Amino acid sequence: MKSKKILLIAFLLILSAGTYSQTFENVLKTIEQNNLELQAGSKYVESKAFEYKQDNLPGGPSLSYGYFPDNSSVSGTKEVFEVSQSFQMPCFYRNQSAYSKLMIKQEEANHQILRQDILNEAKSLLIEYVYLIKQISVTDKRLKFADDIHNAYLVRIEAGDANALEVNKAKLHLLQVKKQENNLRTEILAVKEKLTMLNGGIDLNIDVNQYPLGNVVELDSVMFDRLEKDPVLIYNQNAFEASEQRIKVTKNLQLPEFSLGYGTETVADEKFKGFLVGLSIPLWGSKRSIQQSKAESDFYALNKVSVSENKITETRIQFKKVNSLQQNLESYKTVLSSVNNEELLNKSLELGEISIIDFFTEMFYFYEIYDDYLLVEKEYHQALAVLYKYKL
16 A cells, blocks of 8 residues: 555656746746857956956066177177066056956946846747747637538538538638648747757757746836846946046056166176166156046946936836736736637527628637737737846
8 A cells, every 4th residue: 555655656746747847037047058149258258357457467577688799998798687677656556456346347247238138038039939839729729620610511511501602611711720820830930949049059948838927016116126237227337437447547657657677787707786776757648648538437427327317218118018018918808708709609600690601700800809819918028028127
């Protein structure tokens, strides 16, 4: 008895594993790991980080050697050797380090923008995939129904209970539904190909048949959350802060540059050695360099405000669109849940209350309404995905 219970539990576990359904998050996480553009972008950010950190270090030492034979005034060969190291004022390295950190953050924010664009494209394709799956599920039922009607009228015409016009109408309806199903399967394959491309060319075993859960919250909450987390806004904020820091670095570059070194000079049997001190004073173009940095900072300050205002406007518009689509969707659900035209029309046809011409006319109208409902449902989830793109 105990062994039977164990076998039953194991069988149920196998069944539950077989009925596992993917979520949007599962697929998007896989695409994020395998997408080649994201992998390349990550390497680019890594290389830029090394580049900016390298700018924090002074240049390498300078070496020079001179060999002067056949001196006319003093007999013997003259040799000169010098090694020196140049460096900026200490404040430069402090400000340059802060600037490099801001630039690295800017590159990371730019990569986050790329990541969200790719994942949003993948999510949009997945929503399209669910829409097509829902459509083909309905179309399969319609195809079976159309095939049954067609076969029934073939029997009826043999019995003399139907005419050729009615049979042809049933046949045309069957062909139309078959065409629709073939088109849907072609579209599903196209969506899968696009998702495979986003997944780095690796096939995805997609098992998603429901839209992601998502509710609309208050506009103020969405607005505040987006202004805090949107990578486009973060990128522009970092760009402004980096431009401000760039002014300090530019000013530091106008300060004198020092060099310290050691040198030797050998003439015949005499040898001289000692320390070297150098000073470089930038005189040309210093004022224009600072003016350029300030103008660049002013640009980023204005651009930051402009981008923020655009994001606020976009969010308001998208929020209204989502609410409008949600209201339309609820209206469709209310109407469709209260009627069952397919069943009523089928009974009326069987009882001879309507002709097959009227039957298909009404049926097409009902199909059109239901297809509109599926389309509005897709558009609602697409709009919701756009609204919450910043959360990806």
